[in-house]
Amino acid sequence: MRKLGLTGWILIAMVAGVILGLSVHYNTSPQGKETFSGVISVLTDVFLRLIKMIIAPLVFSTLVVGIAKLGDIKAVGRIGGKTLLWFLGASFMSLLLGLCIMHALQLGEELNLPLPPSNAQTGIEQSTMSFKNFITHVFPQSVFEAMATNQILQIVVFSVFFGIATASIGEKGKVIIKALDAVAQVILRVTGYVMYFAPIAAMAAIASVLALKGPELLFIYGKFIISFYLSIIGLWLLLLLIASIFIGRRVIDLAISVKDMVLLAFSTSSSEAAFPKLIQELEAFGCPPKIVSFVLPLGYSFNLDGSMLYMTFASLFIAQAYGIDLTIGQEVSMLLVLMLTSKGIAGVPRASLVVIAGTLSLYNIPQQGLLLLLGIDQILDMARSGTNVLGNSIAAAVVSKWEGELGEPVVHVK
Numbered sequence: 190m191r192k193l194g195l196t197g198w199i200l201i202a203m204v205a206g207v208i209l210g211l212s213v214h215y216n217t218s219p220q221g222k223e224t225f226s227g228v229i230s231v232l233t234d235v236f237l238r239l240i241k242m243i244i245a246p247l248v249f250s251t252l253v254v255g256i257a258k259l260g261d262i263k264a265v266g267r268i269g270g271k272t273l274l275w276f277l278g279a280s281f282m283s284l285l286l287g288l289c290i291m292h293a294l295q296l297g298e299e300l301n302l303p304l305p306p307s308n309a310q311t312g313i314e315q316s317t318m319s320f321k322n323f324i325t326h327v328f329p330q331s332v333f334e335a336m337a338t339n340q341i342l343q344i345v346v347f348s349v350f351f352g353i354a355t356a357s358i359g360e361k362g363k364v365i366i367k368a369l370d371a372v373a374q375v376i377l378r379v380t381g382y383v384m385y386f387a388p389i390a391a392m393a394a395i396a397s398v399l400a401l402k403g404p405e406l407l408f409i410y411g412k413f414i415i416s417f418y419l420s421i422i423g424l425w426l427l428l429l430l431i432a433s434i435f436i437g438r439r440v441i442d443l444a445i446s447v448k449d450m451v452l453l454a455f456s457t458s459s460s461e462a463a464f465p466k467l468i469q470e471l472e473a474f475g476c477p478p479k480i481v482s483f484v485l486p487l488g489y490s491f492n493l494d495g496s497m498l499y500m501t502f503a504s505l506f507i508a509q510a511y512g513i514d515l516t517i518g519q520e521v522s523m524l525l526v527l528m529l530t531s532k533g534i535a536g537v538p539r540a541s542l543v544v545i546a547g548t549l550s551l552y553n554i555p556q557q558g559l560l561l562l563l564g565i566d567q568i569l570d571m572a573r574s575g576t577n578v579l580g581n582s583i584a585a586a587v588v589s590k591w592e593g594e595l596g597e598p599v600v601h602v603k
Contacts, residue, residue, distance in 0.1 A: 195387065195449040202388035203395050203456055210399025222400050230397040233457060236390030239383045243376055243465045245336040248344050249351075250373040251468065251482035256352025257366045258479045265349065265483075271591050272484050275584050276492040277528075283424055283494045283580075284524045287501035290420050292520065296413055297509025339461075342490040380465035391456035398567050410565045417502060421572045424498055425579060432583045435590045439475075440583075442598065446474045447582040455575035458567060463578045464489065471582060475596040476589040484588050488581035495576025499569060500527045503545055507558030519552060526551060 213225045256265060291297075327342055329335040335343035355362040407414060433440040447470050450463035464485070471481045501524060508515055515523070526548055546556050562569070589595040 195384065196452055198388040199391050199449070199452050199456055202392035206392040206395030207399060209392070210396035211403070213396070213400040214403040217400075226397045226401045229393045229400075232393035233390045233397065236383070236386050237457065237459055237462060239386070240459070240462050240465065241339050243380055243383065244339055244341070244461060245344060247373065247376045247380075247465055247468070248341060248482075248486045249336070249348050250369040250376065251478065252345060252348035252486060253352040253355060254366055254370050254373060255479035255482035256349055257356040257362065262353060265353065268480060268483055268588065268592060269487075272487055272584065272588050273491065275587055276488065279428065279492060279494050279580060279584065280497050280528055281524075282427065283497035284501050284528055286420065286424055286427070287498040288505065288520055288524055290416070290423075291502055291505035291509070294416060295509055296416060297506045298512070341486050345486045345490070348486075377465065377469060380469070384466055387453055387457075387462070390462075391453070394457050402567075407568070413506065414565060414568060417499070417569055418572055420498060420502065421495065421576055424494060424576060428494065428580060428583050432587055435587045436595065439586075439595075443474055443582060443586050444579070446470050446598075447579065450582075451575045451578050454578045455571045458570040458574050460489065460493075460574040460577040460581075462574075467578060467582065471585050473599045474586065475598050476585050477592075477594045477596065480589045480592060480594065481585050484585045485581055488584050489577075492581055492584055493573075493577045494580035495573035497527070498576070499573050500545055500548075503562055504548055504554075507545075507549065507561060508552070508554050510558060510561060511555060513552075513554055515552065523548060523552060 213222060217225060327346060329340065329343035329347055332344070332347045334340075335347065355365050429440050429444060432443070436443070447467065450467045450470060453466075454460045454463040468481055468485060471485070472478050504523060504527070505515070505520070527544060546559060549556050549558065586595065
């Protein structure tokens with residue numbers, strides 16, 4: 190039974206979710222569909238809460254141990270610089286790809302969707318994160334508050350300070366490092382237990398969406414959804430191709446190694462769901478723990494490649510739907526604005542939509558246009574989440590190779 194693997198069980202669960210969701214959609218009253226969706230989505234919510242329960246202690250323990258093992262501030266700065274360089278390059282490429290595809294396809298014009306009423310509410314507040322707010326948001330006023338709310342970027346900042354300080358006090362610090370190393374191992378074991386629940390959560394997530402929306406939504410927005418998914422595949426190929434320059438043919442092995450986590454993020458529409466187990470998969474691939482524990486948490490705030498692609502994709506789609514023509518200069522400036530305003534808000538629900546709402550107002554594009562996409566956001570979020578996981582996996586492997594520390598895969602003997 191266990192030979193099927195996590196990928197197999199999730200795929201079976203997704204098929205079961207499709208069958209169950211469509212069965213409810215066609216054989217239940219509107220009120221019954223809402224009731225079913227609300228009840229079964231509890232399974233997904235429980236799974237995601239269990240994952241979020243793990244993230245803060247795992248990030249803190251692994252990152253402190255990793256920083257302490259790096260030994261000095263110079264090593265931290267060197268790896269951090271290479272990591273951010275890759276993140277910025279990948280983010281810019283993702284945004285540019287979305288801009289080019291939407292500029293070429295003009296999907297908004299073809300759909301010719303009606304303008305929403307001026308008093309329509311999107312349910313999404315626009316992002317008000319100025320440069321000052323962003324900088325102050327990075328630094329926690331309380332590490333306990335940061336951990337309680339899963340503010341990964343703030344946890345990373347505290348962990349870096351704590352790790353450097355721990356390494357600097359010599360023998361006394363080794364006691365703390367050893368204890369936190371044990372904590373990390375315990376949390377990873379807890380992760381293994383939680384992962385048994387993953388297929389059930391995937392089935393519930395798919396069934397909940399299809400019970401409410403049905404296949405009709407796919408037909409109405411079919412061209413947009415297909416175009417976005419093809420663009421996502423194109424982004425995957427680009428990222429893997431660029432990564433192959435650094436790690437060669439092992440890029441294929443990397444994609445195979447993290448496929449379970451990509452599929453889990455896809456089915457649950459949450460890249461956070463894959464985070465704990467992804468650490469283990471990358472270490473098994475050959476990435477040193479000290480680099481994985483440093484790169485991955487940063488990536489969840491700074492390297493959301495799928496979300497980056499979607500932001501330009503959706504922003505230009507809304508502009509085109511309203512017949513608002515943007516110059517090349519405006520499109521490029523929009524790209525840069527999205528790149529800056531998207532950093533550090535990974536913990537915000539529907540973070541991509543929050544950033545888009547704030548950006549639209551800068552170019553006099555009605556924010557009500559988000560109503561055009563809210564109905565299919567769950568379907569699009571699946572692709573975004575899976576891509577974010579793959580993008581961060583590639584980043585960890587490339588930085589490991591850059592540092593000359595990418596080892597051979599770990600073979601687990603059973």
